[in-house]
Amino acid sequence: MTTTLIVTQHVVRENQGTKGNDLLYGTTAAEINEETEYIKKIRATLAKVQPLLGKSQSSHWIANGQQETKPHLQEPGVESDKEPTSFDCKETMKKMKEAEEELLRVNQEKEMLKIKLEASRAAGAESVKNASEKLHEDYQKRLGELKKRQEGIMQVMKAHKLKQEQKLKESTDNLIPLNGELLEKLIETEEMEKRVQRMEEEKKKLNYKKRALKETLQQMMSKAENTKRCVGVQTEISTLQEQISHLDRLIHSQHQNLHSLIYQIEELNNELKHQDENIDLLKEKLEMLQAKNKELKYKVEFYSSQSKPKVSKAVSAKIDGYLPYAMINRLRR
Incomplete structure (x- = not known):
């Protein structure tokens, strides 16, 4: 008996339009x-x-x-299956x-x-x-453009900072003579006040003496005493009046000078206050500039330290x- 194996081979063919276009670019x-x-x-x-x-x-x-x-076993008349x-x-x-x-x-x-x-x-x-x-x-x-721009801003801010520091130094230096001048004015004012006070006291004494002489003159005139003595008292009263008038003029002048000094002191105080405000403002600006400068410096260092981006490689998969x-x-x- 003969065993026959029949193999059916299924071949799948692809009817291609253009050869070479089988593989599509970008297969997932x-x-x-x-x-x-x-x-x-x-x-x-x-x-x-x-x-x-x-x-x-x-x-x-x-x-x-x-x-x-076994050819001899075949019986006669039987067809061979050869x-x-x-x-x-x-x-x-x-x-x-x-x-x-x-x-x-x-x-x-x-x-x-x-x-x-x-x-x-x-x-x-x-x-x-x-x-x-x-x-x-x-x-x-x-990155280069950004770094260059940041460095330019840093230079401008640095120059501005130096300018503000110079202004702060000038304002601080101006405080010294202003303080000295204010101290002198205060001392002068104090001395003038004391001098006016002494003049006021002297005026009071002269007025008291003048009133006393007037009373004496009235008593003498009422008693019809020596006319020569009365004239002497009147002369003394006139002298006291001149002294009092002179003191009044001096006191008035001193008061004017005192008012002028007080005005100057107020001006100096206002100037000092203005200088203090400028100094505080300059200090705030300097602090802000220092903070911005520090931030820009950090950014420049950060951008400079950035590693170069890696070049991506194509993803591939092994196909059997x-x-x-x-x-x-x-x-x-």
Whole structure:
């Protein structure tokens, strides 16, 4: 009895419009994984078919050998099955040859797929590299411009800070003579007040003496005493009146001088207050400038210490390439 194994090979071909467009640029990881799984299934199927083909060929040759060793057992009149066996062998060999040719074609398409895939990876990597380099150049350019602008602002702020410090120094220096002048005015005012006070006391004494002499003169005139003595008292009263008038003029003058000194002291106090306000304002400005300068310095150091951006590499996935790309496209549709 002869065992004949008939192998049916299903070959899937892809009707392609333009050769070389099988591999699309930018295949996603999900599609690659799907293709990989399909490749594994086809490989497993081929692995199962190949042992069966070998087993069928061995059975065929064993059957032929048994028939050759026992030709004398064939009874007369019984037709020999040699011709059908030979026909089955030829069919099997033909199908095996077709299967081998199909496997060869599959391997060729697999190699072509590998080449196209590598070309796509290289093109993608080069594209990503070029884009990354351009991005890096733009980044470096903007970083340089920003750093230059920050340094320019720092220079302007530094000059402004020096100017404010100079103003603060001048204002502080002006306080010394103002304080000295104010102290002199205060001392002069105090002395003038004391002098006016003494004049007032002297005026009181003269007025008291004048009133006493007037009373004496009235008593003398009422008693009709010596006229010569009365004239002497009147002369003394006139002298006292002149002294009192002179003191009045001096006191009035001193009061005017005192008012002038008080006005000058008020002006000096206002000037000192204004200088103090300027000093406080300049100190605040200096503190703000120092804070901004510190912030700008930190930014410049931060931008200068930034590492160069890394160039991205194209993402690739290894594909088990035992399946023609035409089958993948057929499965995808």
